[in-house]
Amino acid sequence: MGKTAKKTSSPYAGRIAARSHFRTLRLDTPFQPRIDALMKQNDWYSWAGYRAPASLWDEELEYFAIRSTAALFDISPMVKYLIQGPDSEAYLDRVTLRDVTRLRPGRVQYTAWCDDEGHVLDDGTLFRLTEDAFRLCCQERHLPWLLDSAIGYDVSIVEETEEIAGLALQGPTSFAVLREADFDGVEHLKVFDLAGFEHQGGTVTISRTGFTGDLGYELFVPANLALSLWDRLMEAGQARGIRAIGYTALNRARLEAGLIVANADFSTAEHALRPDRVRMPDEIGLGFMVDAKKGHFNGRRAIMAARDGKKLRHVLVGIEIEGNIPAEHAIVYHGKKKEVGLVSAAGWSPLAKRNIAIASLVRPYGHTVNDDLWVEIYAMRELKYERLMKRARIVPRPFIKLDRRTANPPADF
Amino acid sequence: MTSSEAAAPQASRWNAKSDVIVIGGGHNGLVCAALLARSGRKVLVLEAAVEAGGGARTEEFAPGFRVSSVAHILNRLHPDVVKELSLEAHGLKLEPATHISSVSLSTDDDPLVLTGAYGEGLLGASDKEAAAWKDLRAQLFRYAGILKPFLSRRPPDLGGRMSMAETFALGQTALALKKLGKEDMRDFLRVILMNVADLLDEQLTDNRLKGLLAFDAVLGSHLGPRSPTSLLGLYYRLAGEIGGRAGAQTVPAGGMGAVTAAIVASAEKAGVVLRTDAAVRRIVVENGRAAGVVLESGEEISGSLVVSAADPSTTFLELVGPRELNTGFVRKVGNIRKNGDAAKLHLALDRPPQFAGIDTTGLRGRLVIAPSTDHVERAFNPSKYGEFSPEPVMEITLPSLADPSLAPSGACVLSAVVQYAPYRLREGWDAGKPKFLKAIMNILERYAPGIGKTVRHAELLTPRDIERRYRMPGGHWHHGELQADQMLMSRPVFGAEGYATPIDGLYLCGAGSHPGGGVSGAPGLNAARRIIALER
Numbered sequence: 001m002g003k004t005a006k007k008t009s010s011p012y013a014g015r016i017a018a019r020s021h022f023r024t025l026r027l028d029t030p031f032q033p034r035i036d037a038l039m040k041q042n043d044w045y046s047w048a049g050y051r052a053p054a055s056l057w058d059e060e061l062e063y064f065a066i067r068s069t070a071a072l073f074d075i076s077p078m079v080k081y082l083i084q085g086p087d088s089e090a091y092l093d094r095v096t097l098r099d100v101t102r103l104r105p106g107r108v109q110y111t112a113w114c115d116d117e118g119h120v121l122d123d124g125t126l127f128r129l130t131e132d133a134f135r136l137c138c139q140e141r142h143l144p145w146l147l148d149s150a151i152g153y154d155v156s157i158v159e160e161t162e163e164i165a166g167l168a169l170q171g172p173t174s175f176a177v178l179r180e181a182d183f184d185g186v187e188h189l190k191v192f193d194l195a196g197f198e199h200q201g202g203t204v205t206i207s208r209t210g211f212t213g214d215l216g217y218e219l220f221v222p223a224n225l226a227l228s229l230w231d232r233l234m235e236a237g238q239a240r241g242i243r244a245i246g247y248t249a250l251n252r253a254r255l256e257a258g259l260i261v262a263n264a265d266f267s268t269a270e271h272a273l274r275p276d277r278v279r280m281p282d283e284i285g286l287g288f289m290v291d292a293k294k295g296h297f298n299g300r301r302a303i304m305a306a307r308d309g310k311k312l313r314h315v316l317v318g319i320e321i322e323g324n325i326p327a328e329h330a331i332v333y334h335g336k337k338k339e340v341g342l343v344s345a346a347g348w349s350p351l352a353k354r355n356i357a358i359a360s361l362v363r364p365y366g367h368t369v370n371d372d373l374w375v376e377i378y379a380m381r382e383l384k385y386e387r388l389m390k391r392a393r394i395v396p397r398p399f400i401k402l403d404r405r406t407a408n409p410p411a412d413f
Numbered sequence: 414m415t416s417s418e419a420a421a422p423q424a425s426r427w428n429a430k431s432d433v434i435v436i437g438g439g440h441n442g443l444v445c446a447a448l449l450a451r452s453g454r455k456v457l458v459l460e461a462a463v464e465a466g467g468g469a470r471t472e473e474f475a476p477g478f479r480v481s482s483v484a485h486i487l488n489r490l491h492p493d494v495v496k497e498l499s500l501e502a503h504g505l506k507l508e509p510a511t512h513i514s515s516v517s518l519s520t521d522d523d524p525l526v527l528t529g530a531y532g533e534g535l536l537g538a539s540d541k542e543a544a545a546w547k548d549l550r551a552q553l554f555r556y557a558g559i560l561k562p563f564l565s566r567r568p569p570d571l572g573g574r575m576s577m578a579e580t581f582a583l584g585q586t587a588l589a590l591k592k593l594g595k596e597d598m599r600d601f602l603r604v605i606l607m608n609v610a611d612l613l614d615e616q617l618t619d620n621r622l623k624g625l626l627a628f629d630a631v632l633g634s635h636l637g638p639r640s641p642t643s644l645l646g647l648y649y650r651l652a653g654e655i656g657g658r659a660g661a662q663t664v665p666a667g668g669m670g671a672v673t674a675a676i677v678a679s680a681e682k683a684g685v686v687l688r689t690d691a692a693v694r695r696i697v698v699e700n701g702r703a704a705g706v707v708l709e710s711g712e713e714i715s716g717s718l719v720v721s722a723a724d725p726s727t728t729f730l731e732l733v734g735p736r737e738l739n740t741g742f743v744r745k746v747g748n749i750r751k752n753g754d755a756a757k758l759h760l761a762l763d764r765p766p767q768f769a770g771i772d773t774t775g776l777r778g779r780l781v782i783a784p785s786t787d788h789v790e791r792a793f794n795p796s797k798y799g800e801f802s803p804e805p806v807m808e809i810t811l812p813s814l815a816d817p818s819l820a821p822s823g824a825c826v827l828s829a830v831v832q833y834a835p836y837r838l839r840e841g842w843d844a845g846k847p848k849f850l851k852a853i854m855n856i857l858e859r860y861a862p863g864i865g866k867t868v869r870h871a872e873l874l875t876p877r878d879i880e881r882r883y884r885m886p887g888g889h890w891h892h893g894e895l896q897a898d899q900m901l902m903s904r905p906v907f908g909a910e911g912y913a914t915p916i917d918g919l920y921l922c923g924a925g926s927h928p929g930g931g932v933s934g935a936p937g938l939n940a941a942r943r944i945i946a947l948e949r
């Protein structure tokens with residue numbers, strides 16, 4: 001460009017400015033000073049461009065913090081949108097699969113949304129903060145899609161990923177930690193409830209949600225209140241075994257809970273390059289979200305046509321594998337010969353005491369043909385692969401079911 | 414509604430449930446309506462204006478002066494439309510005696526005349542140029558002929574949902590390509606996406622001839638002759654025929670309204686009910702299916718099928734509304750380029766103008782002021798930046814010479830399509846219009862000295878005026894640019910390319926659909942055929 005080149009003003013300048021995250025190669029979250037102080041392993045990974053801990057001190061013990069005491073996990077890298085305005089309910093009803101008119105203020109919905117072809121763009125959680133305000137949390141960035149979906153609606157959409165910090169507090173003592181931290185009234189929260197609580201003159205939104213299948217909460221605050229919130233929880237949790245954890249531990253817990261992760265267990269429509277990699281909700285176990293009784297929503301026609309025409313090609317299932325060797329990314333066979341799918345997540349479940357996995361299969365396998373399934377595991381043993389053919393059985397998800405997750409009132413310790 | 418109402422007299426039939434509601438009584442809507450009525454359906458056409466015809470009307474613009482108010486030259490009315498609607502029996506005259514020549518004017522030289530059907534004869538050129546033109550003309554028609562079958566049927570379906578007959582027709586195109594012979598075939602593929610200027614420079618030398626061809630290639634589009642793919646516009650033009658003669662053109666007696674009148678007569682004979690002054694505000698969608706319309710007046714009319722001849726952007730974004738559509742589709746529709754560049758000038762003159770070197774038969778032809786390719790390109794340049802051409806190019810007809818009923822005795826009507834007049838004029842058309850009129854009149858004065866003094870009344874319709882008056886968005890000739898990316902299965906956008914739309918029971922049938930605009934009836938014809946095939 002010449003010296004005289006002016007900054008051009010494009011009609012998309014606003015959108016581009018609203019998504020400047022990519023200009024920093026590795027972003028820090030508002031909790032970084034606290035996490036850095038606890039990081040003993042230097043085991044980082046990139047979560048949507050953020051420097052996030054895979055493990056802080058011992059992934060095994062971090063996992064047991066989730067299941068035995070209380071685990072604190074930074075979820076700030078989750079992408080967040082604030083959706084407000086008189087048409088926000090109608091707007092989200094058109095964008096997402098579930099019936100948003102039945103989501104009351106103070107409640108949370110696990111949901112997903114699709115493109116025109118009915119292929120899943122992402123899954124996430126939708127928080128109804130008030131009658132006219134929602135927060136949508138998800139794995140991928142969607143601002144252009146959400147803005148273009150807003151044509152014809154009186155609604156405003158603001159990306160608030162950087163502005164809002166988030167923490168997941170999960171585990172059997174998590175309620176006790178919050179009570180000890182003086183969040184009065186938190187005992188009234190049932191699963192998928194949310195409420196606002198006072199913190200340092202601001203508001204922290206606490207919901208009884210999580211990604212572990214355990215008793216747990218998620219907390220959202222403006223970034224400037226992040227560190228004081230962390231300190232408040234850590235202090236209150238001292239006597240109740242609170243521990244900061246990394247993703248490796250969380251990933252094991254979510255597998256036990258049978259929960260899927262976008263772009264790990266399925267490719268989102270905007271990431272998939274190959275035409276057969278995209279997935280409809282029914283192909284990744286999210287068919288239950290599709291509300292055929294409500295009005296138009298994105299992808300409706302295609303989803304219904306695929307159902308009617310029996311054109312669904314894949315299915316996502318939970319499987320149990322004999323033995324105890326993790327089958328991560330193993331190929332699934334029928335009759336030991338015919339390749340019928342792939343394992344996307346796998347591991348030994350300490351809680352279920354079973355070797356479990358999530359796999360995507362090509363129908364009819366995993367759908368109507370469920371016998372004679374095998375996984376092929378290549379286990380590296382001192383520079384030699386041991387090839388193991390292990391029997392796999394389709395089992396329901398979640399792999400574990402903890403009464404404490406939903407118990408009311410939540411258990412105190 | 415009960416079935417006994419169907420037998421009620423015409424006036425009260427409006428409120429009864431129709432089989433088909435057609436939105437927009439432009440020529441395409443009417444053609445589609447007529448064909449659907451002839452297939453045994455009860456059809457109601459709702460037209461917003463006080464009169465049918467859309468861009469194909471004849472209106473009084475000054476006391477005693479009438480003119481084809483938008484389209485003025487008929488050069489592509491589809492033969493199947495003429496035949497299936499028996500338009501000649503309804504008064505339309507298309508025989509060769511009514512055909513007119515094209516005249517390329519120049520201030521440096523005598524006029525050049527293309528006689529017969531698009532220059533079967535060439536008057537005023539050197540023998541060498543005439544021979545070169547003969548070869549080029551033959552080649553242009555050969556290649557346009559390959560594309561022609563694509564225009565009279567729905568675009569090829571890449572999803573493999575074509576009937577035997579359609580696949581056969583496509584096969585015939587492939588066969589036509591094969592029959593071309595290896596060398597012609599190679600050349601066809603070489604030139605198809607070329608710009609018209611380069612092709613003309615390869616084969617011709619006469620600026621008047623090149624200017625006229627360049628003008629015809631870019632007429633009605635936002636392209637200059639040197640813009641890539643501009644040659645496609647010329648093929649589109651030459652794929653048209655009149656009276657069985659490819660490339661022929663006529664100025665219908667009574668103006669373009671006479672074409673509409675013949676179509677209306679045929680439609681009404683087939684049982685179509687035409688209701689004017691009935692603007693549709695909304696298409697009612699129930700459970701993903703079109704169920705009827707609501708008029709501006711608030712009146713609701715139900716119907717089993719709704720066919721929209723209004724442009725695609727209006728149809729989807731305003732009449733249906735984004736809420737019933739998918740985001741990606743709304744995005745695509747919102748991206749349709751549809752800002753027009755063509756203005757229309759109507760002059761009421763005391764007497765016929767005098768163009769140097771043109772006799773009385775010449776005056777009845779189409780007079781084109783586009784003296785060279787460069788001239789057309791220079792006229793285009795400012796429009797890229799939101800400015801009108803200070804030296805615009807234009808095509809002029811004097812329809813009252815052949816049809817004196819259009820003007821008071823001895824007086825004369827001048828009708829001209831003028832480019833380039835960008836829809837989004839930077840200074841705004843309120844300020845720009847008088848200046849643009851002055852620029853046009855300066856040029857006319859140059860070619861027909863003294864014309865200015867004989868003007869009793871001048872009416873200039875900018876694209877903005879055309880949009881307001883005729884509900885053509887952007888004032889666009891084709892209801893959306895007709896360029897490679899907005900053609901065939903991408904017209905108007907993928908997802909609505911086969912006349913069917915994402916809304917069950919809602920179809921498109923206007924110029925915004927394949928093959929495109931011009932008074933052809935082709936979109937209306939194709940849509941009707943598609944509806945008859947799909948909705949049994």
Ligand SMILES: Cc1cc2nc3c(=O)[nH]c(=O)nc-3n(C[C@H](O)[C@H](O)[C@H](O)COP(=O)(O)OP(=O)(O)OC[C@H]3O[C@@H](n4cnc5c(N)ncnc54)[C@H](O)[C@@H]3O)c2cc1C
Pocket residue numbers: 436437438439440441442459460461462465466467468469483484485486487488489691692693694722723724727753755756757830879883884885888889890891892922923924925929930931932933
């Ligand atoms: C300046 C200019 C010059 C042209 N010159 C020529 C020419 O010489 N030769 C040629 O062949 N072509 C010419 N064209 C192109 C030609 O006019 C159009 O392509 C043609 O008119 C399109 O026909 P249509 O029936 O598809 O749409 P239209 O003619 O636009 O008709 C659509 C109809 O729908 C109606 N309508 C729209 N919305 C609603 C609603 N909500 N409710 C009810 N009714 C509605 C409109 O009032 C209109 O009557 C010219 C175009 C322009 C702009």
